[in-house]
Amino acid sequence: MSLPLRLLACPAREAEGKALSVRLDLPLALYEGALKDCLRALPAAGAALVLEPEGLGLYALDLPGSGAVRVQLDDGALGFRLGAERARHEAVVKACGLLKAPAPLKVFDATAGLxxxxxxxxxxxARVRVAERSPVIAALVADGLARAQGHPELLALLAHLEFVPGDSLALLEAMADSADRPAVVYLDPMFPHRDKSALVKKEMRVFRAVVGEDADADALLAPALRAATRRVVVKRPRHAPWLAGRKPSLAQEGKSARFDIYLVAAPAAGV
Ligand SMILES: C[S@@+](CC[C@H](N)C(=O)[O-])C[C@H]1O[C@@H](n2cnc3c(N)ncnc32)[C@H](O)[C@@H]1O
Structure with missing residues (x-):
C-alpha cells in the first residue's frame, strides 16, 4: 500500500519545484511562512517532499515536529564516519574486504538509500557506483550530492562516487556480461523493522511511505553473484533470515546489523 506523498516548495525554489513535479508526477504546492505550521496543517499520513532554501527534505507527516530526512554528507554523525582513518574501522568496510585489497576496489552499491x-x-x-530506483529517494541523493559540491573537504570523496538513478536488477544483469564488473556488490534492501528508536522511526516511516519494504529484494542476489568478481555483501538485521534463503560463505555480526558475505572467487592471499 503506498501512502500519500506531497510535494512542496518555498517560493524561491518554485522553478525547481515545477521540474520535480513533472519528473515525479506530483502536484506542486508553494508554502509561505513557517514550514512546520504548513506541515502540521496537512493530514497526518504519508510524507512530504519539500524544497526548502537549505535543500530537499522528506518529512514523515504522522510524526509532527520531526526533522527532515536528507542526504547530508556534511552532517555531524556521517561527517565523523567519513574521515579516511575512521572509515577504515567501519563494519561495512571490513565486510566488503576493502582493507587488505592491494588496489582500490570497485564496489557497486545496489541500494543507495540515504x-x-x-x-x-x-x-x-573504494570506487563506488551506487544506484537507487525510487525517483523520490534518487531526488534526495542528487540534491545531497549537489550540495556536497560546495564543501571542498568532500571533493575527494565525491570523486570516488558515481550515482546512477535506476533499478539495480537490470544494472546488475548488464554488468555480469560486461568487461567492467565490480569486485564487490553491496546490498542493503529494506527490511521490516521493530526498532523503536526515534531516528529509526522517522527514517523508516518516510522510507516505508515512499519505497515500501523492497519485497522483491531476494531477486537481487543471483545477478549480484554473477556480476561481482570477489564477493557480494548483504546487510541484514541481526536475526533476519538470509536473503533468498541462501546461506552465505561467512557472516560478520555487528551491534545492530549482520553482514552476510558470499565469496565469489578466492581472493588473493591476505585479502
Ligand atoms: C535500507 S535503504 C539503503 C540504505 C543505505 N545503505 C544507506 O546507507 O543509506 C534501501 C534502499 O534501496 C533501494 N532499492 C531497493 N531495491 C532496489 C533496486 N532493485 N534497485 C535500486 N534501488 C533499490 C530502496 O529504494 C531504498 O532506498
Whole structure:
C-alpha cells in the first residue's frame, strides 16, 4: 500500500519545484511562512517532499515536529564516519574486504538509500557506483550530492562516487556480461523493522511511505553473484533470515546489523 506523498516548495525554489513535479508526477504546492505550521496543517499520513532554501527534505507527516530526512554528507554523525582513518574501522568496510585489497576496489552499491554506506565505502578508498530506483529517494541523493559540491573537504570523496538513478536488477544483469564488473556488490534492501528508536522511526516511516519494504529484494542476489568478481555483501538485521534463503560463505555480526558475505572467487592471499 503506498501512502500519500506531497510535494512542496518555498517560493524561491518554485522553478525547481515545477521540474520535480513533472519528473515525479506530483502536484506542486508553494508554502509561505513557517514550514512546520504548513506541515502540521496537512493530514497526518504519508510524507512530504519539500524544497526548502537549505535543500530537499522528506518529512514523515504522522510524526509532527520531526526533522527532515536528507542526504547530508556534511552532517555531524556521517561527517565523523567519513574521515579516511575512521572509515577504515567501519563494519561495512571490513565486510566488503576493502582493507587488505592491494588496489582500490570497485564496489557497486545496489541500494543507495540515504547514501551513508556508499559514502563510508568511498571514504575508505573504494570506487563506488551506487544506484537507487525510487525517483523520490534518487531526488534526495542528487540534491545531497549537489550540495556536497560546495564543501571542498568532500571533493575527494565525491570523486570516488558515481550515482546512477535506476533499478539495480537490470544494472546488475548488464554488468555480469560486461568487461567492467565490480569486485564487490553491496546490498542493503529494506527490511521490516521493530526498532523503536526515534531516528529509526522517522527514517523508516518516510522510507516505508515512499519505497515500501523492497519485497522483491531476494531477486537481487543471483545477478549480484554473477556480476561481482570477489564477493557480494548483504546487510541484514541481526536475526533476519538470509536473503533468498541462501546461506552465505561467512557472516560478520555487528551491534545492530549482520553482514552476510558470499565469496565469489578466492581472493588473493591476505585479502
Ligand atoms: C535500507 S535503504 C539503503 C540504505 C543505505 N545503505 C544507506 O546507507 O543509506 C534501501 C534502499 O534501496 C533501494 N532499492 C531497493 N531495491 C532496489 C533496486 N532493485 N534497485 C535500486 N534501488 C533499490 C530502496 O529504494 C531504498 O532506498
Amino acid at each position: 547514501l551513508r554506506d556508499a559514502c563510508v565505502l568511498a571514504a575508505a578508498g
